[in-house]
Amino acid sequence: MYSLVMKDFRLLKKTLLFVVIYTVAMTIMQPLPPAATASIVGWLLILNANHFDEKNRSDMFLNSLPVSRKQIVSAKYASFFAFGLLSVGASAIVSWAMLWFVAPDDFQVVQWQDFVIVISSVMLAGAVFYPLYYKFGGQYVRIAMLGLLFLGMISANIIQWLVTQRFAGTIGGVLQLLQSTSLPVMMLYLAAFTCIVTLLSWKLSTVIYQKKDF
Amino acid sequence: MEHAIQMQHVSKRYSGFALQDISLSVKKGFITGFIGPNGSGKSTTIRCIMNLVRKDAGSVHIFGRDIARHEREIKQRIGFVYDENYFYEDLTVAEMKKLIAPFYERWDDGQFRTYLEQFEVPERKKIKELSKGMKMKFSLAVALSHHADLIIMDEPTSGLDPVFRREILNILRDFLQDEEKTVFFSTHITTDLEQIADYIAFIYKGRMVFQTDKESLAESYGLIKGPKELLDGDTKKYFVGLRVTDNGFEGLTGDLATASRLFGGEALVEKATLEDIMYYTARGNDRV
Numbered sequence: 104m105y106s107l108v109m110k111d112f113r114l115l116k117k118t119l120l121f122v123v124i125y126t127v128a129m130t131i132m133q134p135l136p137p138a139a140t141a142s143i144v145g146w147l148l149i150l151n152a153n154h155f156d157e158k159n160r161s162d163m164f165l166n167s168l169p170v171s172r173k174q175i176v177s178a179k180y181a182s183f184f185a186f187g188l189l190s191v192g193a194s195a196i197v198s199w200a201m202l203w204f205v206a207p208d209d210f211q212v213v214q215w216q217d218f219v220i221v222i223s224s225v226m227l228a229g230a231v232f233y234p235l236y237y238k239f240g241g242q243y244v245r246i247a248m249l250g251l252l253f254l255g256m257i258s259a260n261i262i263q264w265l266v267t268q269r270f271a272g273t274i275g276g277v278l279q280l281l282q283s284t285s286l287p288v289m290m291l292y293l294a295a296f297t298c299i300v301t302l303l304s305w306k307l308s309t310v311i312y313q314k315k316d317f
Numbered sequence: 318m319e320h321a322i323q324m325q326h327v328s329k330r331y332s333g334f335a336l337q338d339i340s341l342s343v344k345k346g347f348i349t350g351f352i353g354p355n356g357s358g359k360s361t362t363i364r365c366i367m368n369l370v371r372k373d374a375g376s377v378h379i380f381g382r383d384i385a386r387h388e389r390e391i392k393q394r395i396g397f398v399y400d401e402n403y404f405y406e407d408l409t410v411a412e413m414k415k416l417i418a419p420f421y422e423r424w425d426d427g428q429f430r431t432y433l434e435q436f437e438v439p440e441r442k443k444i445k446e447l448s449k450g451m452k453m454k455f456s457l458a459v460a461l462s463h464h465a466d467l468i469i470m471d472e473p474t475s476g477l478d479p480v481f482r483r484e485i486l487n488i489l490r491d492f493l494q495d496e497e498k499t500v501f502f503s504t505h506i507t508t509d510l511e512q513i514a515d516y517i518a519f520i521y522k523g524r525m526v527f528q529t530d531k532e533s534l535a536e537s538y539g540l541i542k543g544p545k546e547l548l549d550g551d552t553k554k555y556f557v558g559l560r561v562t563d564n565g566f567e568g569l570t571g572d573l574a575t576a577s578r579l580f581g582g583e584a585l586v587e588k589a590t591l592e593d594i595m596y597y598t599a600r601g602n603d604r605v
Contacts, residue, residue, distance in 0.1 A: 106419040113416050114405060155405060164403040166369050168420045169392035316370040 107170060107178030108185060114155045115148060122148070122193060130197040133210070137194050138217040138224075144190035145225030149183060149232060150248075157241045162317045176309045179233055180226075180301060187225030191218050219290040223297040230297075230304035237311040319345045320381075321467050321499035327365050327375030336361050336523045339375070343516070346496045348489065349528075350510035351503040352591060353520040354599050359503040360400060362520060363471045366501075367397060379467065393422055396460025398470035398502075402452045406445035410438060410455055421463035432458035436484075450481040457488060468492065470502035474509050482506070486513050507591035517591065519598065526598055539573035540593050542566070543584030552579060558597030569597035 112119070122144050129140040155161070165175055195213035202212050231251075235244045281289065322343035329336040336358045343349045353359050364370040366377055368384045377384045379391045404413050410433070418424040433440060436454040438447070447455065453473055460468055468489070474482040489500055490513055504510060510517060511531075518528035529537075541556075544565045553559065555576045556568040569589055570576040577586050 109419065110416050113412065114408070155407070159405045160403055161405065163369065163399065164405075167367055167392070167395075167397040167399070167403075168417070169389045170420065171388055314371060317364065 104170075104174050104178045104181060107165075107175060108181050111152045111178075111182045112185070115152055118148065118151045122190065126190070126193045127197050130194055130201060137198055137211055137213045138191075138220045141191040141194040141213075141217065141221040142224040144193070145183075145186045145221060146228050148186040148190065149225065149229050152182060152186075153232070153236065153241065162315070166317055172312050172315075173309055176233075176237075176305065176312050179308070180229065180305050183226045183229035183301075184222065186229075187222035188218075190225065191221035194221075216286060216290050219294055223293050226297050226301050230301045234304055234307045234311060237308050237315070321345045321379065322366060322501060323378045323381075324362070324366065325376050325378075327362075327377065328373045329361060329365060329370060330373055331361075334358070334361075334523060336365070336372075339365075339520070339523075339525050341518055341525060341528060343499060343501045343518075345499050346493075347515035348493060348500040348502075348513055349516040349518060350514035351501065351518050351520065352505065352507055352510060352595055353503075354595065355505060357520050358523040359505075359520060360471055361523075363469060363503060366469065367392075367395075393463075394466045396463065396465035396468045398453070398456045398460050398468065398473050400471040400473075400475065402444065402456075404444045404452075404456070407443060409441055409443050410447075411440040413444060413455075414440075414459070417459055423464040425462050425464060428464075429458060429462035432461055450477050453477060453481070453485065457485065461488075461492060466498060468498070468500045468502070470500070472503055472505070474504055474506055482509060489513060505595075507595060511591055519595065521598055534591075534594070535588060537571055537573055538589040538594050539570050539576065540587040540589045541568050541570055541576055541580060541584050542587070543580060547580060547583055555579065556597075557594075558600045560597075560600070569593055 126140070126144060129135065130137065133140075135143075156165075166172065191213065194217070198211070198213045201210060232244060232248065235247060284292075320342045322341065324339055324341040327336065327339045334356070339358075339362055341362070351359055351362070361370065365372050366379070366384070368377070368388055380394065382391060384391055405416070408416065414429060418426065418429075432438075433455075436451075436458060438451055438455050438458065444452065444455070457470075457473070460470075474485055477485070486509060489502075492498055493500060514531060516528065516530050517534055519526040527534075538557075542565065545561055548559070548561070548566055555570050555572055557571045559566055559568040573586070580586065
């Protein structure tokens, strides 16, 4: 399985160079919080690794190697974790270096909770993407992902409308609960939620992939 | 005799095509050629052997073990050559090798380099920059560099010029110097098999027509040419396929000994090539 994960990194060699440049630039300019910057990098790595596999119809190649289908799927999920860790790790190193040398007063350094947030966001993105990709192919999933992105862009307005108009009581209660929960506990909840969704997604992807013909 | 591959009663149904009750035995230490017209089920059969498609029924055993249950161990011992390029096109030959090598316990870097030099495949070129023949040679170099006991190839010579094709056949012949090694390859270029195959399996419209050694094939099949007056209900049944024109007939018989006796000196009896066998079996008794 290690070889399968390494395969993704070998394919992404040129993308990784872009990741370094992007991370340095975004960490210095900070148009977004560090967790958002690193999450975008992680999502990009997932999509790019998938692009290489799909472009080369690599399932045929991978399945002729001495690996099982379950290992191929499992390695994908291991790669998501590695992508998340790599992207937040790169952000952390750059931001700590900035802090050491030239950071202004309002400079946001990568905190421990950013590791949980970024790895979770990257794993959750992969957990949504891959079962759909295995089932329907890349073309449809990319359309679905664009839809999700659009939803994400308008979600702030939707949430605001929901809070003020429809479910003020319920959402207010949830927000109050979140505010009263300590950061470590909240991160624990997030990590647990990510683990459950990832496990379910991995199981679903494995079942779909086992039935595929190449 | 020990078998490298044993397929028993394998079926696979797609919309518009079905592989029906395929049984096939590939003997260890020999080259078995797998022939059939385009679309007859060669690639699907090979994909069933490689566990790339899920069969509806039947079993596939390689080296005596079920491929579905011992896939990883078995594939360590198989070198697979694809019908087209499935490698990552943006990687160079050297990068692709680095990606593949860790998967094989018995990967031999020295062997790989030797093959690259022999085939004159440039290490620094990207896969997409290689010609079709070069891609095939690279694929073959990969298949031969992890001490595989069985080489499975899906149409390796298709689309290649005669020089490349001859080179590939020579490589296979060298590989077979070790009697423990086995080669199974599909092709619709039957002349390739006439040169090197020990056994021939013939598939048509998703059904196995025959599998036998090349000598038996030459003994059983023959091409008979003669005046059409020789044809009647009784004599026609000795033909697998017939082509009747105003000038006479030409037909393939699968019972050469009897047909020779029957037509005696009245018809011309010739050796049938694999192409004749494939053509007349595919054509059946169509009249032209």
